[in-house]
Amino acid sequence: MTPNKEDYLKIIYELGGTEKKINNKEIVKRLGVSAASVSEMMSKLLKEGYIERLPYQGVELNEKGLRKASTLIRKHRLWEVFLVENLGYSWNEVHAEAEVLEHVSSIELTNRLENYLNSPKICPHGGMIPGENGMLKEPLLETLVEQKENQKVRIKRVADEKDLLDYLVSIGIKINDVCTIDSIGAYEGSIVVEKEQKKIQISFKAASDIYVQVI
Ligand SMILES: [Zn+2]
Known part of the structure; x- marks a missing residue:
């Protein structure tokens, strides 16, 4: 394509x-x-x-460009929510489908979809869903690699990229997980987090695309 x-x-x-x-x-x-x-x-x-x-x-x-991008991302993310909530897709499977659907959805269809889903505010990857005519403005969050040892964090958002999502599924990390930073490898080494008494090793590359809220 x-x-x-x-x-x-x-x-x-x-x-x-x-x-x-x-x-x-x-x-x-x-x-x-x-x-x-x-x-x-x-x-x-x-x-x-x-x-x-x-x-x-x-x-x-510029503003016109951001408005256009916001409309497209709104469609993309609403479809992602629909696929996960109604068709049993998991969060690493929805991107490709949403890429296609975002280009063929009219404003009317998008608004009805939003209503049907009860106006969700975030997509399965934690990204913001703007309202009709709304502008995208993701809250500024720190990444996992910026944390210190023993810090407790909640995973709020991850980059919407297939390889990253597949990787996160394979190691058992998802949105809203609460974990504690166990150790940080030197020289961009991997980050080990503890989640529900289990230690999970996350590569530096993946951890730089995981956004967290300090708790
Ligand atoms: Zn998404």
């Missing part, structure tokens, strides 16, 4: 493009498309007024 305009806006958002400049290289890496396709799309998005660009620094979403 070739990523379209909306996918690019979504990726810029996910890479942090409301707070910092995102360069083409990061987008190439994330979408697995050629550098030429990315720069072509960036010129298009710039012309249509969704992004701002600074030479040698990269692009940033």
